[in-house]
Amino acid sequence: MDTQALKDSWHLVSRSGDQVPLYFYSVLFLMNPDVRDMFPVSMARQRDKLVGALGKVISNVDRIEEVVPVLQQLGRDHRKFAVNSTHYPAVGQALLATLEHFLGDRWTPALAHDWTQAYNLVAQVMIDAANDSSKVSPPWWEAEILSHEMRTLGIAVIRARLNYQYPFRPGQSASISYAMRPRVWRFYSFANAPRQDNTIDLHVRMVDGGVLSSALVMGARRGEMLRVGAAVGERLTLTADVQGDLLMIAGGTGLAPLKGLVEQIAYEGPTRRVDLVVGARHSRDLYDYEALAKMAAEHPWLNVVPVVSHDPFYRGTRGYAVDVALQGWRGQHVYVCGSEEMAQATVGRLLDAGVPTEQIHFDEFTSDKGRES
Structure with missing residues (x-):
């Protein structure tokens, strides 16, 4: 399999932008009208992203071992859409037709063979994971x-x-x-x-x-x-290699998973100190502060610091959460969750301040918990 040819061809196709998913789904629905209900109009943004991710993963099939866990999770998670093994060939046919359309004369029998082999490999990983999952858990x-x-x-x-x-x-x-x-x-x-x-x-x-x-x-x-659906994601969990005190930085409803971690520490018996910095633009956006204050009062090891950035009448700590958090950084592992913009800016500031990459935990796939994107 010529993996460089796969990469080069997908790079060429992706230059056509939004026309690629438009053509892909037109072919898919024309050839397989029964799958149209699986991709409603309300999923337009998600399905466009699916095509891009599919092409990127398949064209990098030489690194398949790096993305196997992601593919397995996708296979398990797609069960909730009633996707089964019979749907994968239809997607493969639509993908090949899309590649042929946009590559024109560059689409050769050899390239078609390599794309077919690569797609089948990726699809089989997802199918096997879905089949294994169906033996132990429901689709939702x-x-x-x-x-x-x-x-x-x-x-x-x-x-x-x-x-x-x-x-x-x-x-x-x-x-x-x-x-x-x-x-x-x-x-x-x-x-x-x-x-x-x-x-x-x-x-x-x-x-x-x-x-x-x-x-x-x-x-x-x-x-x-x-x-x-089934629970996903490991980047924001407390793993065995995360020892000692923790610094958490939350923005908006990105507080949710960090509050879950605090609850876990409370259940397991506190062996570490936790500083939780909760950022908001306005004081009214500190929607869960009453509950957090109660937790802090019950647990001496928990320090909750609300920070407001855009409210001139707020009498508490003002500024950006990451700046306030860095004032108390003492070498702890740092957990970050918020909007994509907040997470990227916060991680950048942490790195600039000298926090080691391996001590920064944030979820790139679902950084804004509760987003619609």
């Missing part, structure tokens, strides 16, 4: 909403109870769906550690144009049901 769990609190304009905290035992670790997230927006799934982090009563907490911010976030914040009610 049902969760009944127990409470829905509007904490501030556009932010709600939802507690729900899952119908079966649900395995997850603090710092992880899961795709969530709601009956008012069928077939729309978005990732949200758990704001708690696993509990005996099988409940989870979600912090949901209403996003402009966010079809699911607006429904959850403004429409969800007690007694209604959510669907919850």
